[in-house]
Each structure stands twice: as C-alpha cells, then as structure tokens.
Amino acid sequence: MGITGKTRVYGVIGDPIEHSLSPILHNAAFSYLKLDSVFLAFQVKKENVENAMQGMRALDIHGLNVTMPHKSAVIPFLDEVDQTAKTLNAVNTIHNNDGRLCGFSTDGIGALKALEENNADPNGKRVLLLGAGGAARAIAYTLAQKASELVILNRTSRQAEELAKVLKQTLSKRVVSKALTRGNVQESLKDSDILVNATSVGMKPDVNQSLVEAEWLKPDLTVMDIVYNPVETKLIKDAKLAKAKVVNGVEMLIHQGAASFTIWTNQQAPVEVMRQTALKQLQR
Numbered sequence: 001m002g003i004t005g006k007t008r009v010y011g012v013i014g015d016p017i018e019h020s021l022s023p024i025l026h027n028a029a030f031s032y033l034k035l036d037s038v039f040l041a042f043q044v045k046k047e048n049v050e051n052a053m054q055g056m057r058a059l060d061i062h063g064l065n066v067t068m069p070h071k072s073a074v075i076p077f078l079d080e081v082d083q084t085a086k087t088l089n090a091v092n093t094i095h096n097n098d099g100r101l102c103g104f105s106t107d108g109i110g111a112l113k114a115l116e117e118n119n120a121d122p123n124g125k126r127v128l129l130l131g132a133g134g135a136a137r138a139i140a141y142t143l144a145q146k147a148s149e150l151v152i153l154n155r156t157s158r159q160a161e162e163l164a165k166v167l168k169q170t171l172s173k174r175v176v177s178k179a180l181t182r183g184n185v186q187e188s189l190k191d192s193d194i195l196v197n198a199t200s201v202g203m204k205p206d207v208n209q210s211l212v213e214a215e216w217l218k219p220d221l222t223v224m225d226i227v228y229n230p231v232e233t234k235l236i237k238d239a240k241l242a243k244a245k246v247v248n249g250v251e252m253l254i255h256q257g258a259a260s261f262t263i264w265t266n267q268q269a270p271v272e273v274m275r276q277t278a279l280k281q282l283q284r
C-alpha cells in the first residue's frame with residue numbers, strides 16, 4: 001500500500017530503538033487489514049521527551065508505543081493516564097484522541113492474554129514470578145488480580161518487597177516476596193501452577209542460562225518466558241522436555257502489541273499475522 005496524504009502515522013519512541021520489533025508487527029497488521037497507516041521508529045533522547053509529546057500533538061501522530069527509557073518520563077506530558085499505568089508509573093502506549101494524549105500500559109494485559117490464549121488461564125492459580133523490573137511489575141499487577149497467590153522472587157530483594165507492598169496496598173491480595181536464590185526458586189516451584197520468567201536471563205547472547213534447574217520442572221506446570229530472543233530459551237526447552245505447558249516470549253510480545261493496536265484503531269488485531277511476522281523476523 002502506498003503512502004498518501006491521508007496516511008495515518010504511528011510510531012515507537014525509545015533510545016536505543018533500532019532493534020524494536022514494533023514497526024514490523026504493526027505495519028504487517030496495517031497491511032493485512034488494508035488500513036492506510038504507517039508505523040515508524042523514532043529515536044528520542046531523554047532531554048527531548050517533552051518535545052516529542054508536543055510533536056505528537058503538532059504532527060497529529062495517532063499513536064505511539066513508548067519503550068526504554070521513557071516509560072515514566074512521558075507521563076507528565078499526557079492529558080490522561082489509565083489506572084494501571086498510573087499505579088505502575090509506566091506508559092507503553094499513547095493514543096492521540098483529537099489532540100488529547102491518553103496513556104496506557106498493555107504489558108500486563110499482554111501477559112494475561114498470552115496465558116489465556118495458550119490454555120493457561122491464571123484465574124485462581126498459584127503464580128511464581130521471577131523478576132521485579134519494569135515488565136515484571138506490569139505482569140505482577142495484572143496477574144495478581146487473577147491469581148489465588150503470587151510469589152515474587154527478585155535478585156535485588158528490596159525491589160520485590162516494594163512491588164509486593166504496592167500490590168498489597170492497591171489490590172489487597174496475598175503477595176509474597178523473597179530474594180531470587182536457587183533454594184527459593186526450587187522451594188516456591190513446588191507450590192506453583194504457573195512460572196513466569198520476567199527477568200532478562202536467557203536472552204541472546206547468554207542463551208545457555210536459566211534461573212531454573214531442568215529437574216525442578218514438572219508436567220503440571222505452565223512455564224512462560226518473556227524473553228523472545230531466542231524464541232526457545234533454555235527455560236522453554238527444559239520445560240518442553242519436562243512435558244510442562246510452555247508459553248514463549250513471542251506470545252507476550254504480540255499480545256501487548258495487539259492490545260495497543262486495538263486502543264489505537266478500535267479493531268481486533270490480526271494476532272496470527274503478527275505472530276508469524278515476529279517469528280519470521282526472529283528466526284532470521
């Protein structure tokens with residue numbers, strides 16, 4: 001489809017930005033649905049975040065994804081921020097609604113959809129979450145609302161404690177936090193239905209790393225990894241061998257993208273097109 005005077009402009013801002021998969025995913029979706037829209041990546045330096053938000057209004061950019069390191073920095077320049085993004089102090093999606101900039105966080109809903117769509121509904125289940133960084137916080141906030149119990153383990157245990165405190169205060173849910181030690185992982189896994197790795201461990205180039213020993217995995221466990229490069233992390237490979245149910249990082253990637261897509265276009269995203277596009281790109 002050619003770009004015309006009517007083409008709607010979308011994009012992603014971050015720094016660095018050249019490795020973002022968002023342009024490929026969203027352009028594939030626009031093309032499949034024959035929408036006259038284009039999605040670009042913009043490298044925005046820290047000192048230009050406010051200018052970028054003014055530019056979004058001035059140039060009538062219809063939607064933006066926001067990635068590292070600007071997820072919190074954009075907030076003061078938005079007109080509205082939804083409750084989830086406010087609690088997490090992180091926005092990954094901005095919708096320009098006739099000049100009003102509205103911020104959302106779709107990472108948590110992306111993780112929830114990834115589980116639900118892969119027959120692993122976390123409702124009433126015991127969830128063990130590894131990590132307490134940006135992505136982990138969003139996942140924890142959404143899954144805590146569904147799970148019967150949430151255990152958060154993080155290398156920096158203070159981060160896990162702070163996250164658990166926020167969840168307890170805002171959701172009045174039972175949340176346990178501990179340091180991410182081998183012993184705590186092994187022990188907590190015994191009482192878990194769903195394990196989510198929301199740390200960066202296992203990401204290229206350190207593809208032989210996993211925080212979980214293969215022999216701790218069992219068939220009645222669901223294992224989700226948010227690392228999508230490689231698509232099959234060591235954790236996912238070990239989980240498959242243990243006959244556990246697996247949900248790889250591409251699932252969360254496409255479902256958080258699909259949630260942004262729907263906010264912007266008010267249409268269902270073509271999830272299968274996005275999945276195949278992401279897999280093709282990552283297997284290059």
Ligand code: ATR
Nearest residue numbers: 131132133134135136154155156159198199200201
């Ligand atoms: P993201 O936005 O992808 O979540 P982040 O906010 O930098 O990135 O979070 C990275 C997460 O991976 C953190 O939970 C981090 O643990 P710390 O809070 O202790 O830094 C975790 N992480 C990264 N490398 C790790 C490692 N080698 N072992 C254990 N956890 C690790």
